[in-house]
Amino acid sequence: MTLTNRYPSLANKVVFITGGGSGIGATLVAAFVAQGAKVAFVDILQQESQALVQQLMQQYPQGKVHFYPCDITDIPALQAVIADVEVALGPVTVLLNNAASDTRHDFQDVTPEYWDQRLNVNLRHQFFAIQAVFAQMKAAGGGSIINFGSMSWYESQGGMPGYTTSKAAVLGLTRGLARDLGPYQIRVNTLTPGWVMTERQLSQWVTPETAKDIEKNQCLKQQLLPEDIAAMALFLASDDSKLCTAQNFIVDGGWI
Template structure:
């Protein structure tokens, strides 16, 4: 099925809206950067992959879009440096109105391989930065009386997938984090939601994990019998970032082809 941008909705509230995305250089994050930039939003993103991020900027630089995205290299596990990068992009964008907590790493691991240091690292790359990014941008959102925070969860913990014990722990916690932030920030007009992707056909997933056996498991589990393009996650992000979703908060939304 085509994922041509012209077939997707354009939201009147997104042009000029300042958006920050973590892990925006490749995969789902790059699809989100592309989609929101093409919506006319003012996008800033961070990533540790300079090559992929530069290639993304080059692709979008060749397009006639209102605002070229801003990129800073930052590692979300280095919280001091990460928060400083968010603050610089906040200044450059004129105040972040939408935060997309996308960065994550689903490295496989067996229980007997997990050390305390590895466990903490998995929480850092998959969970901790989501809270501290929200804490950082919430200050300006509260002052302006508006904002949208979109956290990225995963279907993996609900399905009980193996060799991911630390990862699924972090991803399960993100749904609790979403509800807690939504309750506390809602009186200030800030919405907080969580997207739960299924198996998304990114370059990384195809390269590292997609085998004929896994594809059969995924398609047998899904109601819809096709692998999911990252564009469909980006579409949901655009909706949740827009004013069309103004009364949607403290909720989870799946993009999994009906697998859960």
């Protein structure tokens, strides 16, 4: 990463990240470890997650990073991990609801069961993670919650209605809970990435044609990288953004 800004307020904060084993999530984990935070993350990708922990411990010998295998659609398991993190590291004061799956699907083939599964993996866990960390943040005197959205529904992207519907709903989740949690000095914001060049996107969706489309639509003609998303996440987690809540912060190179 080429991130250079330092946020002293992030040192020793307990940060919980969903979907931290690969892609944007792995960059988020690395970025917060580099800031001196105590980072816990969950993922179903155990091999990749364990390799990430080993890499970061070599890079930051004094760093604190903990991986908990967890399927975020299993709400009791997610709640149990969040409780375990408090015991092991202290109260969570930064939550990044990053986990999601943008697997393409034809709306004509969607069954009620598949629809529920798409909402469970892209939306439901965000609410229940917030519910689970609330008491910890309240006891700590406040916190920052960052819900991850998507620019896909803004630009009327088709081919994955379960994903785009879930991500549109994230904004409602953010704004409503920002009101409910504000009295406890808990901030809730949405971070909306553009088309980020992760390994998954490059291997599955980005073709020469789509790359041209991305360049055409972005005002800034540069590839959007995971570290660009992490840069905004660090700011929103830090005390520097202490009066930012109920907002949607878009990092997409000027597409939408």
